[in-house]
């Protein structure tokens with residue numbers, strides 16, 4: 001059961017990364033350059049419609065990242081890496097970077113004044129988020145190569161010498 005749950009969460013985690021990072025690549029390298037060539041009312045309508053739909057992917061994606069990532073860290077990976085300072089330090093760095101990416105992604109789809117201001121320079125902030133996401137993916141791949149700490153073998157009771165009286 002735990003194995004199945006960990007596997008499903010792993011699929012969800014990697015699926016979220018593919019969807020959200022892929023969507024950001026599409027926005028930055030396809031949609032923005034193409035939309036820049038159309039500067040009329042249609043452009044503004046398309047912009048609002050894209051933002052409305054993309055916002056849902058950002059909200060749901062962040063929720064799924066957090067649930068699947070925290071589950072896999074707390075219940076699957078942390079017990080396998082007990083006492084391994086490097087593993088936990090790098091995972092901490094990954095989580096902080098992820099929080100930065102989530103924060104920026106949320107602001108970019110938000111309705112605040114700051115959101116409007118950042119969207120004026122959408123290419124710059126999408127690039128920052130993509131670079132951070134790429135670092136996160138590289139870190140995650142590296143974390144996977146760190147071998148689990150061996151669990152000390154249990155000593156069979158029969159091999160323990162009885163106290164001499």
Ligand code: HEM
Nearest residue numbers: 017065069070072073077095098133136137140141143144
């Ligand atoms: C707070 C948020 C996050 C947490 C707690 C988290 C946690 C984890 C954990 C525990 C693993 C397994 C690591 C291992 O195998 O040792 C993992 C794998 C992975 N994470 Fe995250 N993660 C988070 C956010 C993200 C984000 C934002 C991305 C993408 C931009 C991402 C991409 C990946 C990828 C691609 C893997 C698979 C690595 C592989 O199997 O080679 N994660 N994550």
